Amino acid sequence: MTSSCSALLFVAATLFNGSLYAADIERTGGPYVPTPQAVVDAMLDFAKVGPKDFVIDLGSGDGRIVLTAAQRYSARGQGFDIDPELVGQSNAEAHKRGLADRVSFMQQDVLQARIDPATVVTLYLLPGMMQNLQAKFMRELKPGTRIVSHDFPFGDWKPDRETSVDVPEKYGSPGQWKSTLFYWVVPARVQGVWQVSAPALGSEPLALALQQQYQVLEGSTNAGGKRVPLAGGKVDAEQVAFRLALPAGTYEFKGVVDGDRMRGEATQGGRAVRWTAVRSQTAPAEAR
Ligand SMILES: C[S@@+](CC[C@H](N)C(=O)[O-])C[C@H]1O[C@@H](n2cnc3c(N)ncnc32)[C@H](O)[C@@H]1O
Incomplete structure (x- = not known):
């Protein structure tokens, strides 16, 4: 090499x-x-x-x-x-x-x-x-x-x-x-627990736990009484993208990170809904 x-x-x-x-x-x-x-x-x-x-x-x-x-x-x-x-x-x-x-x-x-x-x-x-x-x-x-x-x-x-x-x-x-x-x-640091609000998907915020390994994101939320793992999670500079199979359907989330806040759109079958998120807990371990 x-x-x-x-x-x-x-x-x-x-x-x-x-x-x-x-x-x-x-x-x-x-x-x-x-x-x-x-x-x-x-x-x-x-x-x-x-x-x-x-x-x-x-x-x-x-x-x-x-x-x-x-x-x-x-x-x-x-x-x-x-x-x-x-x-x-x-x-x-x-x-x-x-x-x-x-x-x-x-x-x-x-x-x-x-x-x-x-x-x-x-x-x-x-x-x-x-x-x-x-x-x-x-x-x-x-x-x-x-x-x-x-x-x-x-x-x-x-x-x-x-x-x-x-x-x-x-x-x-x-x-x-x-x-x-x-x-x-260099990816934005997004490791931690986020409260995701998307009024079109439900009145209660989703608690989304994110683990970050450089550009790769893993994690999960609870929705409809079940653990929903995050799929296809990635961070490119300040842009985040991930997929969640929610009871209302599988949504592709795309957003922008600004410190302890994120905002963006989630799409499913051509329908887009807005979402925002606030970090409620920083992970104890340093994000990598
Ligand atoms: C392989 S040369 C590369 C020089 C230059 N970047 C280039 O590509 O032409 C590595 C350089 O790193 C410097 N260097 C090595 N260890 C260093 C350190 N701990 N702090 C600062 N400079 C260091 C060396 O003195 C050397 O000039």
Whole structure:
């Protein structure tokens, strides 16, 4: 699955961890191996980066992803890297290209970085660090933030999309000449118990218990004296969708999440009814 650059990243990481620079800085995300420019472009295209975006590259190396986002896609952005030389080089390059009013680079561990301004996060970090970052992303990124990773997926957070990219820089060299890109959209956190009101479906609100595993929703309500499991539940940014087989018929619920409130329409056989919901209980466990 990994390209030859990522194989190189693994080999370099082994050298670092083995002996070479182990006493130096702890580079848990891996050493510096740049993403080839064709892959940088593909990552930014995959995330549909544009002038309204703020792109954060975690482990920004020589700054190429954020610099390209500003120069070719008119975005703003920030890079974080633990290596002070790379950070200095990136800021110097931003000045040289006249981009310093829109991008900046900071020496900081990615786990400490302030990431909530991001609309897009880019990554080329080893799997252990990808695993470490999952919980931070779910806690700190806004729903709807797009994440693109070069070659390394998360653990149990399945990508929304995946693609492979030709890497012309590698033509003729041993190993694969392709990189894999993984893409996720941060879902709204909807875990908990919700009181769903839909006057057209009954005067009493339905207590809907939702369990969330990233983009996937499970749960149930009680209706007509029976437990009704939720089917086809998913969260895409702030949009929720699920199906409930209620006594009045099977309804497709679609709605928008806004903090502890949701609202939308439920349809059955071409008939649409409005619904609203209020979260009455947040689940004790952190939603994933
Ligand atoms: C594989 S390079 C990727 C560079 C750049 N994002 C790119 O794609 O060209 C990984 C970078 O992450 C940085 N890094 C590794 N662990 C880090 C950590 N814990 N905090 C900040 N930066 C880290 C390294 O110094 C290196 O520059």
